[in-house]
Amino acid sequence: MDQFNHFPPRALPLYSPSPPSPRYSEDPAGDETRLEASPRLGARVTPRGIFTKAFGSTTVVLFGQALGAQVASYGRQATAEGTLILEQDTRQISEIVVKLEGRLHIVTEETGALRISTIEVSCPLWAQGPGAASSHCPERLDFACRFPATFKHESREYPLPPSFASSFCGFPLLLVKCVYSLIVSITKERRLGFLPKTKIVHVPLEYHPLTFPPFTLPTPPRFLSAVKLMPEQWHQSSFVMHPRPSSKPKSRLAAIECQVFIPAVRTFGLRDTIPLHLQICAPLASLRALLPPGDGPISEGCSPVRVYLRRKVAFVGRGAPTTRVLRIGEAHVKLSNQPECRLTPAGVQTLDWECAVRCGPAGTAVVGGFCAAGLVVTDEVVVELSPPRPAFASLLPVQHTLPIRLVTEALFEPA
Secondary structure: OHHHOOOOOOOOOOOOOOOOOOOOOOOOOOOOOOOOOOOOOOOOOOOOEEEEEEEOOEEEEEEEEOOOOOOEEEOOOOEEEEEEEEOOOOOOEEEEEEEEEEEEEEEEOOOEEEEEEEEEEEEEEEEOOOOOOOOOOOOEEEEEEEOOOEEEEOOEEEEOOOOEEEEEOOOOOEEEEEEEEEEEEEEEOOHHHOOOEEEEEEEEEEEOOOOOOOOOEOOOOOHHHHOOOOHHHEEEEEEEEOEOOOOOHHHOOOOEEEEEEEEOOOEEEOOOOEEEEEEEEEEHHHHHHHOOOOOOOOOHHHOOEEEEEEEEEEEOOOOOOEEEEEEEEEOEEEEOOHHHHHHOOOOEEEEEEEEEEOOOOOOOOOOOOEEEOOEEEEEEEEEEEOOOOOOOOOEOOEEEEEEEEEEOOOOEOOO
16 A cells, blocks of 8 residues: 555545525426427326415415415425515514424224324524524525425334325214424514514415326226136125025025126226126026016116225224225116026026226315324225115125225226
């Protein structure tokens, strides 16, 4: 190493920080033109609108919002960037702090009212230093607060939950609300030694992180064309519709064997139409007991098959879990081989129903399933078989559930 000792020492160059980089956007500005672009199918355009909220002489401006948005909204690990405008005499202001806050409110009969903190990020904007009585706060202050990816509760880490509200006022009681807000605290020093006065500005926010299926498909698969060529595309589930117990065993009907097929991925977008195929197999006598009387076509209103989407909201607290359910979508079910079932001679017969189920109108479900601090939101497809006049029928009604996962982004590409 002595061979390098003859080089004279040289002082390092002075460091000067570079100016802040401009706010980046993939969309062209007003004086720019996009020459060529190949966007990913289904990719979302970065919003460039501005959300403004005025509170007297204080105005909060938030960037990166959809045009005409009523509430500022952010995605996963997004940064709430904006400007605070003070249209007042700022000489008495001693401190300004912006805080990003998230709260999970849960009310049950077992646990009472719970308040769980999910975010508490403070960003000091300005403070009057000691001996700086002559300086005063500027009238415009920029800020940036970042949403974390996770939060901790009782030594466990959870993904940050989306904005969510669900109220079940019956029994058992379950009220859930996950809210986010931007809080601006402006502290003013009063004269003559009085206690300082603090003004609080509260701006509600929405947090809607994107969730994705494992892959995308060009179109929903068709059962008859795909089940034989590509059976791995379908998930099969079985259940049985039992006859009602009878004092005369010889007159008792045979059970009905049921097979349900849905796409094997079992992860769907909130606006996807989920195909489902139901196949039942039983002797003709059992099938006739299930179907409505008469030889005419079976209308949707009197069909023995119902398929719908159901959301489960559960909270596991100190005691027994509190669970409530909400129906979020109904399917249109049609019998695909009705003529055959009427004309086939006695023996074991097969009936097939096809349907497509999706979430109901906008607002029924705006977020997918999630889990956070004991709160679990899951979804499932429910298949119900019920004969005419169930209380007096020879077959017992049956309900079969298939757990699925709903995400914000579509599984099936738009046509």
